[in-house]
Amino acid sequence: MTHHAAQSVPTNPLRSTPALPALDGLPDWPLVLTLPATFLDPLATLRCGQAFCWSAVTVGGKRVWRGMSGPHPFLLVEGEKEHTVHSPTATPAAAARYFNHGLDVEALLASFPDDPWMARALAYCGGMRIVRQEAWETLATxxxxxxxxxxxxEAIHMDLRRTFGAEVAPGFHAFPTPAALAAAGEEALRRCRLGFRAKGLHGTAVAVAAGKVDLAALEHLPTDEARARLVTLPGVGPKIADCVLLFGYGRPEAFPIDVWVERILRRLYFRGKKLPSKERLQRFAETHFGPWRGHAQQYLFHWVRTARPPEAMDPPKKKAPKKKSKPKKSRLH
DNA sequence: ACCCAGGACTGAT
DNA sequence: ATCAGTCATGGG
Known part of the structure; x- marks a missing residue:
């Protein structure tokens, strides 16, 4: 499986396609990056649950994605052979960094185990790439x-942008700074349907704004030490810390275990066996999926969550032995 | 009405 | 070290 899996971008009808509102014209923004279609599958990359600021529109029959990286607005115009990325402010280097251009896909695929589930996932979404997002935005989201x-x-993320973020271009709101969310107050955050997460988001915004955790400094720390710093923040546990490390700090060895990944491990990799603790699952992931296990995790996650292969899904929940199932048989003997 | 969702936190064994 | 309860909200 070490080849050809990601060379052709699969089109899978089972994947949900985002709504495509029509758009009259595009901003005349400079071209900052050209990506081979064999390298990047925009739908898989931007809808796989790693980034939440991207939406698709159609312009002249073309699918165009709009989103941001840090302070930079972006348009990604899909093409048959290549996609083009445009931005009013971003440098080519910034665009390339965000889209992980230059990633050695051959080496990535060669590092993966030759197991049937990885093959299925790569056949489904081999053109998915993990993008490099800004750390604070990733943490808060x-x-x-x-x-x-x-x-x-996505709805919460965009609500935070529109409510508390600066509009840096028409219709493009930057993600609000830690200071902005700290100043907004927990109650204002709670009104964006955050529920119990408002406390953690606000507490973390206050802590980061006050410099209790220096997000820029985590860039230079080993992954384990950066994770130890992240989990000191309110609302941040092991899983969210691993997502931040993987998507916001470019650490391919971070392996977030959420309910889907746990289900994948239980159903596909530990079938019939007792599922080890999260700690031991991390060690299994390290030995089985290798140094790029975070990427492997994302292929499996996106494949199973969107395609829902029956082998990976839990069996339909057994009806609780409701004693009241039927009117019973009519009494009288 | 019930179950689930890219969990974290608390207080019990 | 594990484990249930709890925390809000929206969708199926």
Missing amino acids: FICSAVKQVPQI
Whole structure:
């Protein structure tokens, strides 16, 4: 499986396609990056539950994605052979960094185990790439992700942008700074459907704004030490810390275990056996999936969550032995 | 009405 | 070290 899996971008009808509102014209922004279609599958990459600021529109029959990386607005125009990325402010280097351009895909695939589930996942979404997001935005967004579905995380994320973020271009709101969310107050955050997550988001915004955790400094720390710092923040546990390390700090060895990944491990890799503790699962992931296990995790996650292969799904829940199942047989003997 | 969702936290064994 | 309860909200 070490080849050809990611060379062709699969089109799978089972994947949900985002709504495509029509758009009259595009901003005339400079071209900053060209990506081969064999390298990047925009739908898989931007809808796989790693980034939440991207939306698709159609312009002249073309699918165009709009989103941001840090302070930079972006448009990604899909093409048959290549996609083009445009931005009014971003440098080519910034765009390339975000889209992980230059990633050695051959080496990535060669590092993966030759197991049937990885093959299935790569056949399904081999063109998915893990993008490099800004650390604070990633941290804040994944605090909001706890026990929420991907579309709801997107809604919350965009709500935070529109409500508290600066509009840097028409219709493009930057993600609010730690100071902005700290100043907003927990109650104002709670009004964006955050529920119990508002406390953690606000507490973390206050802590980061006060410099109690220096997010920029984590860039230079070993992954384990950076994780130890992240989990000191309110609302941040092991899973969210691993998401931040993987998506916001470019650590491919971070392996987030959420309910889907746990289900994948239980159903596909430990079938019939007792599922080890999270700690031991991390060690299994290290030995089985290798140094790029975070990427492997994301292929498996996106494949199973969107395609829902029956082998990976839990059997339909057994009806609770409700004693009241039937009117019973009519009494009288 | 019930179950689930890219969990974290608390207080019991 | 594990384990249930709890925390809000929206969708199926």
